[in-house]
Amino acid sequence: MSEFHRIVTYLYLYEGNHKTRNVGYAKIEKRDAQCRVEIHMKNTGLINHDIPVYFYTQTNAGFPGVLLGSVNFVRGTGEFKDLFDSTSLSGTGYSISCIKGIFLPISEREMILSQWDDDSFDRTSFFPAQTSNQENVSVPEEAITPEKNVSPDLEAAEVAPDLSFETPEPESHSLRRDFIMENFPPVFPFSREDSFQWVQLELKNLHLLPKSYWHLGNNSFLLHGFFNYHHLILGRKKDAQSCQWFLGVPGVFQNPERVMATLFGFPEFHSTSESNIKTGQFGYWIRPLKES
Incomplete structure (x- = not known):
């Protein structure tokens, strides 16, 4: 029965x-x-x-x-x-x-x-x-680099991933992010001709961003990507007039994932491959970071 x-x-x-x-x-x-x-x-x-x-x-x-x-x-x-x-x-x-x-x-x-x-x-x-199916997706080796030795000052700043503590506000957010770009391991997740400069971050490093972005440490979509692939990326694009900053969460392009990414503030997907078909491709969900 x-x-x-x-x-x-x-x-x-x-x-x-x-x-x-x-x-x-x-x-x-x-x-x-x-x-x-x-x-x-x-x-x-x-x-x-x-x-x-x-x-x-x-x-x-x-x-x-x-x-x-x-x-x-x-x-x-x-x-x-x-x-x-x-x-x-x-x-x-x-x-x-x-x-x-x-x-x-x-x-x-x-x-x-x-x-x-x-x-x-x-x-x-x-x-x-x-x-x-997700377990079988491989991350391109060039998208992740081993951690390199960073300065003692930076190591001291990397405390527990609890983002609720108070730290002194930096005099300049751009200087703080310049410090990140100079001291964290560079990665090349996209084409070598990419006009962006990218570095690899961990969840605990989010407190080095302006305080207005600390809430991303509780963003369900970001946490999902980090715990699956164990890294995030931060990028900047400089031109003569300005400097733009972007945060990337690793993932695989699927339509339900796209809906979730948009709901949680990561509307754009950049694939690490040059394929014209996004579905099933590994890449990064990207959101801009405005000066604040």
């Missing part, structure tokens, strides 16, 4: 950590090794938004998210239906028995959430779970 379980759960719209209203429901049916997911939403206020849909679980590392797909909202209404392997959802190794709820990130402040137990969901600790 086959094993059958069904869950029906409500979905709520959140602004920040505040639950505002019910916007729909989800029905999850497990029969043996198959899991059918149906999500129905209306009156969300979303128009022509293509939003990723995640199951989430909880581990010591935080809240890994299992990407199920995406849902397109038309006049505030959206529906999602699909069938999955209940023993390894979306190839992540997580089974349906591990799942604690459903998460749809709308923006950095808004989300749609369904929680299946009394444990609270911490969005700042959310990160997309790695799939077996």
Whole structure:
């Protein structure tokens, strides 16, 4: 006799950590090794938004998210239906028995959430779970260089990756970033003819940026990229009139990843290869850093 379980759960719209209203429901049916997911939403206020849909679980590392797909909202209404392997959802190794709820990130402040137990969901600790396909993606050797010895002053500045502490503001943000470019290992993630100069960073180095960017240490998309590939990149482009700065997060181009990157402030993707087809290519999601 086959094993059958069904869950029906409500979905709520959140602004920040505040639950505002019910916007729909989800029905999850497990029969043996198959899991059918149906999500129905209306009156969300979303128009022509293509939003990723995640199951989430909880581990010591935080809240890994299992990407199920995406849902397109038309006049505030959206529906999602699909069938999955209940023993390894979306190839992540997580089974349906591990799942604690459903998460749809709308923006950095808004989300749609369904929680299946009394444990609270911490969005700042959310990160997309790695799939077996991602594990097989190799990072070009020229994109990462070994750490080199840096000055004692810089080593002293590299404290724990807690970005909440107070440090004296530098007299000039441009001087601080010039110091980073001169003391961190250079990398060449793109063409050698690239007009940018790039260096490799770690998460703990973000506090060397202007204080207005310290919040990126809690950016779920940035954390996902860093913990998968163990580095970030910082770049600058100089011309006669100005100097532009950019921060890059490593990743692989997929449409759901593109949606997440845009939601979390990294709208542009630069591939490390010269292929005209971006899908499946390794590269970096880029955001500009303005002087502040």
